Amino acid sequence: MAKPSGGGGLLDLEGHFAFYGAYHSNPVNIGIHELFVWPIFLTAQLLLHIAAPSVHAAGIVAAxxxxYYFLLDRRAGALAALLCFLCWAASGALAARLGFSLGWKKRAPALLDNLVQAFLMAPFFVLLEIxxxxGGYEPYPGFHDKVSKLIEEARKEWEDKKSKKLS
Structure with missing residues (x-):
């Protein structure tokens, strides 16, 4: 099968969809995209708010x-434009609340440090957090307090290592 080029022009909605569909036809892949593409856009907006607030990069990108989405299709494009605006507004509020120091300090994902931990424990960790x-659930009394202290110690150790690298 020849892959669509998506090259019918900048406003060729059918060509763009054919191109996208050729690469995203697996139902699991489609589901992942449906769940995470907008949160990724929101995160990108947050990073733009933090990294380039004076040039209003996040607002320019959202606009x-x-x-562009509106030009591709007025009805769905209007909804997409609204979502872009909401991502811009939410990321701006979050950036203002976090500030540069908290918003920009990111650790590498656990995935890079320990594959087994990332893949095996992440789902269970998320479940326990929820x-x-x-519901206030704890596997045993005091579990949350104990783990919170361990997490804080690990974060402090990471911060200390990071500050030593920077100095």
Whole structure:
């Protein structure tokens, strides 16, 4: 099968969809994209707010994306433009709340440090966090407090290593 080029022009919606569809036909892949593409856009907006606030890069990007989507299709494009605006507004509020120092300090994903830990424990960790947050569940009394202290120690150790590298 020849892959679509998507080259019918900048506003060729059919060509773009054919190109995208040729690369994203697996139902799992489609589901992942449906869940995570907009949060990734929001995160990119947050990084733009933090990295280049004076040039209003996040607003420019959101406006360009929204306008482009609107030009591709007025009805769906209007919704997409609204989502771009909401991502811009939410990321701006979050950037203002976090500030540069908190917003820009990111660790490498656990995936890079320990594949088994990242793939095996991440789902269970998320489940335990949800159970604790919404139901106060703990595997045993004091579990959350103990783990919170261990997490804080690990973060401090990481921060110390990072500051030694920078100095």
């Amino acid at each position: 360009v994306y929204g306008a 159970l604790h947050t919404f």
